[in-house]
Amino acid sequence: MPSALKYELVARCSTTKARAATLTLPHGPVSLPLFMPVATQASLKGLTPQQLEETGCRLCLNNTYHLGLKPGQDVLEKVGGAHNLQGWKYNILTDSGGFQMVSLLKLANITEEGVRFLSPHDGSPMLLTPEHSIALQNTIGSDIIMQLDDVLVTTSPDAKRMKEAMERSVRWLDRCIAAHANPARQNLFCIIQGGLDLELRKTCCIEMVARNTPGIAIGGLSGGEAKSDYCKVVNTCTSLLPEMKPRYVMGIGYPEDLVVSVALGADMFDCVWPTRTARFGNAITRCGVLNLRHSRYANDFRPVEEGCECVCCRQGEGGLGVTRAFVHHLAAKETVGAHLLTMHNVHYQLSLMRSVREAIIEDRFPAFLRQFFRDRYDGDKTSYPDWAVEALKTVGVDLMEN
Amino acid sequence: MEQKKNFMVLGSADPNIIGPRMGRLRFEGKDEIETPNFLALTSRGAVPHMTPDVIASNTNIRGIHMALEDSISLADLTYGPLPGSKRISKMADRTEEWLSDLLKSRCQAIFAPVLPLDFDSQSEYINRLADDLADEIAGLAFYDSNLLPDMPATTSLSRLPRLSLDEPASPHHIIRQVSLGMDIFTIPFLGFATDAGIALTFRFPRPLPGDTDIPIDNGTAVVPLGVDMWMPTHATSLLPLSQSCSCYTCTSHHRAYIQHLLSAKEMLGWVLLQIHNHHILSSFFCSIRSSLKDGTFYSDAEDFAKIYESELPEKSGKGPRVRGYQYRSEGPGEEKKNEAAWGNLGPDDLVEGGLVPDENAEELEEKGFAERLS
Numbered sequence: 001m002p003s004a005l006k007y008e009l010v011a012r013c014s015t016t017k018a019r020a021a022t023l024t025l026p027h028g029p030v031s032l033p034l035f036m037p038v039a040t041q042a043s044l045k046g047l048t049p050q051q052l053e054e055t056g057c058r059l060c061l062n063n064t065y066h067l068g069l070k071p072g073q074d075v076l077e078k079v080g081g082a083h084n085l086q087g088w089k090y091n092i093l094t095d096s097g098g099f100q101m102v103s104l105l106k107l108a109n110i111t112e113e114g115v116r117f118l119s120p121h122d123g124s125p126m127l128l129t130p131e132h133s134i135a136l137q138n139t140i141g142s143d144i145i146m147q148l149d150d151v152l153v154t155t156s157p158d159a160k161r162m163k164e165a166m167e168r169s170v171r172w173l174d175r176c177i178a179a180h181a182n183p184a185r186q187n188l189f190c191i192i193q194g195g196l197d198l199e200l201r202k203t204c205c206i207e208m209v210a211r212n213t214p215g216i217a218i219g220g221l222s223g224g225e226a227k228s229d230y231c232k233v234v235n236t237c238t239s240l241l242p243e244m245k246p247r248y249v250m251g252i253g254y255p256e257d258l259v260v261s262v263a264l265g266a267d268m269f270d271c272v273w274p275t276r277t278a279r280f281g282n283a284i285t286r287c288g289v290l291n292l293r294h295s296r297y298a299n300d301f302r303p304v305e306e307g308c309e310c311v312c313c314r315q316g317e318g319g320l321g322v323t324r325a326f327v328h329h330l331a332a333k334e335t336v337g338a339h340l341l342t343m344h345n346v347h348y349q350l351s352l353m354r355s356v357r358e359a360i361i362e363d364r365f366p367a368f369l370r371q372f373f374r375d376r377y378d379g380d381k382t383s384y385p386d387w388a389v390e391a392l393k394t395v396g397v398d399l400m401e402n
Numbered sequence: 403m404e405q406k407k408n409f410m411v412l413g414s415a416d417p418n419i420i421g422p423r424m425g426r427l428r429f430e431g432k433d434e435i436e437t438p439n440f441l442a443l444t445s446r447g448a449v450p451h452m453t454p455d456v457i458a459s460n461t462n463i464r465g466i467h468m469a470l471e472d473s474i475s476l477a478d479l480t481y482g483p484l485p486g487s488k489r490i491s492k493m494a495d496r497t498e499e500w501l502s503d504l505l506k507s508r509c510q511a512i513f514a515p516v517l518p519l520d521f522d523s524q525s526e527y528i529n530r531l532a533d534d535l536a537d538e539i540a541g542l543a544f545y546d547s548n549l550l551p552d553m554p555a556t557t558s559l560s561r562l563p564r565l566s567l568d569e570p571a572s573p574h575h576i577i578r579q580v581s582l583g584m585d586i587f588t589i590p591f592l593g594f595a596t597d598a599g600i601a602l603t604f605r606f607p608r609p610l611p612g613d614t615d616i617p618i619d620n621g622t623a624v625v626p627l628g629v630d631m632w633m634p635t636h637a638t639s640l641l642p643l644s645q646s647c648s649c650y651t652c653t654s655h656h657r658a659y660i661q662h663l664l665s666a667k668e669m670l671g672w673v674l675l676q677i678h679n680h681h682i683l684s685s686f687f688c689s690i691r692s693s694l695k696d697g698t699f700y701s702d703a704e705d706f707a708k709i710y711e712s713e714l715p716e717k718s719g720k721g722p723r724v725r726g727y728q729y730r731s732e733g734p735g736e737e738k739k740n741e742a743a744w745g746n747l748g749p750d751d752l753v754e755g756g757l758v759p760d761e762n763a764e765e766l767e768e769k770g771f772a773e774r775l776s
Contacts, residue, residue, distance in 0.1 A: 041662075041663075041666040041668050042659075042662065042663075042666075042668075043663055043666075043668040043669075043670040043671075044670075045668075045669060045670075046451075046668075046669035046670055046673060047670070048456065048460075048650070048654075048670065048673060048674070049654070050459075050650070050654070051453075051455070051456070066666070068769060068770065068771040069761060069766075069769065069771060070662060070665055070666045071637060071658070071661075071662045071665075071666075072768075072769035072770070072771070073769050073770030073771070074768070074769065074770070075637050075638055075658065075662070078638040078658075079638060079640065079656075079658050085658065085659055085662065086655075086659060087654050087655045087656075087659065097771075114772075115772075116775070117772075119761075119762055119763035119766060119774075122762045122763050122764075124762070124763035124764075124774055124775075125763075125774070125775040126763055126766060126767075126772040126773065126774055126775065127772055127773050127774075127775050128771065128772040129772075129773075132770065132771065132772055132773065135770060136770055136771070139770070311455050312453075318455075320453070320454050320455055322454075326447070329446055329447065330446055330447075330448055333446055334445055334446050334448050334450060335450070335451060335669050335672075335722070336448040336449075336450065336451065336452065336453055337448070338669075339453045339669070339673075340453055343453070
C-alpha cells in the first residue's frame with residue numbers, strides 16, 4: 001500500500017537492538033526513538049500549542065473516540081480536520097477509538113462486523129466498524145492513523161478468545177486498508193495482537209507485515225501484565241518486523257519502560273501518565289518522581305529538577321526558574337501549578353528520548369542505560385527492578401556489571 | 403523615612419481639580435506603568451490559568467495584585483489590611499495603628515487604605531495621612547471610589563497614585579472611576595468573564611473598523627460587551643474571538659476551537675480566553691490614555707456609554723472545575739462540587755474514570771461515530 005512517510009535509519013546500537021532514525025511525516029520530520037504526549041481532546045492539558053511546540057514536541061496524539069464525540073465528524077469536516085481545529089502545525093497520531101469502547105463501555109460486545117454497544121442514553125444498539133473508525137480518522141486528517149483492532153486484556157485466560165481476537169484484528173486490518181481514503185496523505189499503522197502468547201504474536205507479525213502498512217504498532221500491552229512478559233512480547237515482535245519501518249508500542253510511558261523498550265528495538269511510545277501525574281503534583285526527574293504536594297517541599301527553593309532545561313526549571317533568559325515551593329503552593333489548588341508541571345514532565349520525556357538517541361548515535365547506549373539506572377536508584381543495584389535487568393541481559397547489557 | 407517618589411502625575415496636578423488624569427508609576431528595578439492602567443489579579447500568587455511564560459509572551463500585564471491572605475510572600479505593592487472589626491469608629495484607629503507598624507518595618511512600597519466608610523468616620527485618619535504620613539506611603543487604595551472627591555485637597559495626597567479595590571462591575575464603572583481621578587485598577591470581572599466562557603470584545607470608545615460582526619445601526623443598537631463562547635453557534639466558526647484583536651488567541655486560534663475546548667471542559671479553553679480578555683483590557687486602558695492625551699475623554703466616555711450595553715452577557719455555560727479554596731466546606735457528606743466529566747455504564751466497580759458518550763444513538767450516528775442498528 002502507498003505510504004506518506006520516509007524512514008531513514010541513522011544509527012544502530014552495536015550491542016542492543018536499539019535504533020536511531022529520522023521519520024519524515026506529512027507535517028515534518030521527527031527523531032526516533034520518540035515519546036508522543038497525549039492531547040486527548042485536541043489540547044494538551046492546559047498548554048497552548050505554542051508551549052507544546054516549545055517543549056520540542058513535533059508529534060502528539062489525539063483520541064478518535066473523544067474527537068468523534070466532541071466536536072464530532074461534521075464539525076471536524078467543516079473546520080478542516082484536527083490540525084486546523086487546534087492550530088497545530090506539526091504531526092498528529094490518532095488511535096482507532098476501539099480501545100476506549102471496549103475497555104470502558106461495559107455493554108460493548110465485539111462481533112465480526114465491529115464493536116456493538118448500547119447507546120447509554122436511549123439503549124439503542126449501535127455499531128462501530130473498522131470503516132467508521134477509518135472514515136473518522138480520515139476526516140480528522142491525522143498524519144498517522146491506527147487500524148481498529150480487537151483488543152483483549154493481555155492477562156485474559158481465554159486462549160481461544162485471544163486467538164480469535166488476533167485473527168479478527170488481521171481481518172479488520174484488511175477492511176481498514178480497503179476503507180482508507182487518503183493513503184498518500186495519512187499513514188495507516190497495523191496493530192500486532194496476540195496477548196502474551198508468543199506464537200500468536202509471531203503469526204500476527206507475519207500476517208500483518210505481509211499487508212505492508214507504512215508503520216507497525218504492538219498493541220494490547222500495558223494492561224497490567226508482568227513486566228517480564230511485556231518485554232518478551234516486544235522482543236519477539238521486533239525480531240520479526242522489517243528493519244526499515246517505524247515500530248510503535250502503544251501505551252508505554254514510564255521512563256524505565258521507555259529505555260528498556262528502546263533497547264528491545266522499539267521506536268515510538270505514547271502514554272497519558274506524564275501529563276496526568278503532573279496534574280496530581282508529581283514531577284518526573286532523573287532521580288525518580290517527586291510528589292510536590294508533600295509538605296517537605298513547602299520551603300524547598302530549588303528548581304523542580306536541578307539542571308533541567310525546560311521553560312519551567314531554567315533560570316535566566318526565557319526560563320521561569322520555578323521553585324518546588326511555588327509548585328507545592330499551587331499544586332491541586334490552581335491549574336497554573338498543573339500547567340507548569342505538565343510542561344516540565346513533557347519536556348523530561350522528550351529530552352530523555354533525545355539523550356537516548358544521542359547515545360545510540362554515538363554508540364554508547366549500554367553505558368547510557370547503566371547511568372540511567374544508577375541515577376534513578378541512587379546507585380543501589382539491589383533495588384533495580386528484576387524485569388529490567390533480565391530484559392537488558394537478553395540484548396547484551398548487564399546492569400549489574402561494574 | 404522618606405518614600406522615594408514613584409509616581410508622577412502628567413499634566414495638571416492641581417489638588418483642587420477632581421477629574422481624570424494620566425500618570426507614570428515606577429517601582430525600583432521594574433518597568434514603568436502608564437496610568438490609568440490595571441493590575442492582574444492573582445490567586446495564590448498566580449494569575450489564574452496563565453503560566454508566567456504565557457503572561458510574558460502573550461500579554462501586556464504590567465503588574466499583579468496579590469491579596470495578603472493568599473500568600474505569605476509580598477508583592478511590589480502592599481496595602482494595609484482591611485480591619486474585620488464591626489465597630490466602625492475602631493476601624494480607622496486600628497488601620498492607622500497597623501499602617502504605622504507596617505511603615506516602621508517595611509521594605510516595600512506601601513499603599514494606605516481609604517476605608518469604605520463615610521469620610522467623617524475616618525477624617526482623623528485621612529488627615530493624619532495627609533499631614534504626617536503622605537511622604538512615607540507610596541499611594542492610596544480605595545475600597546470605595548466615591549470617596550475620591552471627599553479627599554482633602556492637598557498636594558501631599560493628590561500626588562499619590564490611587565489604586566481602586568472597588569471592583570468595577572463593567573467597563574462603564576471603570577470609565578466612571580477614571581473620570582474621578584483613579585489611576586490603577588483591579589478588575590475582578592475580567593476573571594469572572596473568563597471563567598464564564600465569555601470573550602470580552604469592547605473597545606474604547608467604539609468598535610474598531612475590523613469588528614464587522616458587531617451591528618451598529620445608526621448608533622441606536624447597543625453593542626454587547628462580550629461574546630458567550632459556550633453558544634453552539636460558534637462550533638464551526640473560523641472567526642477569531644474579536645476580529646480587530648491582535649492577541650495570541652485571536653491570531654492563532656478561532657471560535658470553533660474555543661467552543662470545543664469549553665464544551666470538552668479542557669483547561670486550555672480558559673487559558674485562551676484569559677489571554678484574550680487581558681489583552682482587551684490592556685487595549686481598553688491604552689485607548690483611555692490616548693483619549694486623555696487628546697483631550698477627548700469626556701466625549702469619548704459619552705459615546706462608549708451610548709454604544710455599549712450596560713452589563714456583560716449572562717453566563718450560560720459552566721465554569722472550570724471549582725477549586726477547593728473557592729467555597730467553604732460544609733462538613734461530611736457534602737455533595738461533590740465538580741461533576742464527573744464521564745460516568746460509567748453499569749456498576750461502579752468496573753473501571754476508573756469510565757467514558758460514556760453524552761449523546762443518544764441518533765446523535766452518535768449523525769456524528770459518524772457509529773451506526774444505529776434497527
